[in-house]
Amino acid sequence: MIYKLLAAADWAEAETQGRYDGSAVDLRDGFIHLSGRDQVVETAARHFAGQSDLVLLTVAPDRLGADLRWESSRGGALFPHLYGPLPTDAVVAVAPLPVELPVPDAVAALLT
Secondary structure, three states: EEEEEEHHHHHHHHHHEEEEEEHHHHHHHHEEEOOOOHHHHHHHHHHHHOOOOOOEEEEEEHHHHHHEEEEHHHOEEEEEOOOOOOOHHHHEEEEEOOOOOOOOHHHHHHOO
């Protein structure tokens, strides 16, 4: 499985459209940033610390087809990048982050 962190409101909008087109950063970079299981806690710490009302999407990579590419990113690690919208039917779980924990800790708790 691979993962995507985003605002709950953005996910709610995506559900009505049947796809998630990406955040401002995703749109700027030309692909939707995703993370592997061993990467998502650090992604949370680097890019989502201090934010609230987030959800963690669990995405089935086999439902993304050829638009999913594993490319070198942070520290040379291969990260999943989606070159196209994220179809909502590729998302197998949606979990709101517990508000009582810092974002990285909340993500780690959801993965256990």
